Amino acid sequence: TEASKLLPEIKGRRIHPSALWRWGRKGVKGVRLETRRLGGRFVTSMEAIERFSKALAEVISQLDLE
Secondary structure, three states: OHHHHHOOOEOOEOOOHHHHHHHHHOOEOOEOOOOEEEOOEEEOOHHHHHHHHHHHHHHHHHHHHO
8 A cells, every 4th residue: 555655646546556466466468566475465665666667668668569
């Protein structure tokens, strides 16, 4: 929940915490957000979110080239 508050809004809406959970569990276009289970919760870091967004951007740019 705290990580979603740190991310920028998209079209005036905050990214829902469940989106971060889904990105970590299922991924997006084959790219998964790094998460760890800690004390019964899933946690991530801003560095992991940065790596996720960069990897996802690379995958999307590759798809655009094909």
